[in-house]
Amino acid sequence: MPVKKMGTRREWSSSDERELKALVRQKTPARLIGRRLKRTEGAVRQKAFQMGISLRAKRGMSLRSK
Numbered sequence: 001m002p003v004k005k006m007g008t009r010r011e012w013s014s015s016d017e018r019e020l021k022a023l024v025r026q027k028t029p030a031r032l033i034g035r036r037l038k039r040t041e042g043a044v045r046q047k048a049f050q051m052g053i054s055l056r057a058k059r060g061m062s063l064r065s066k
Contacts, residue, residue, distance in 0.1 A: 010039075012047055020047060030055050
């Protein structure tokens with residue numbers, strides 16, 4: 001069975017976070033956001049959750065109140 005290569009973790013820069021917000025506003029799917037930011041779909045979903053951004057929004061970006 002082939003061994004899966006582990007990637008290295010990278011911190012999210014403020015410009016990465018801004019681009020994530022902008023792509024969510026444009027209703028870009030998480031998979032494509034991940035490709036654009038060179039991150040996994042799971043990493044994109046987790047960061048959006050931490051930031052309070054819904055990737056499921058159909059009518060614009062929704063932010064959970066903190």
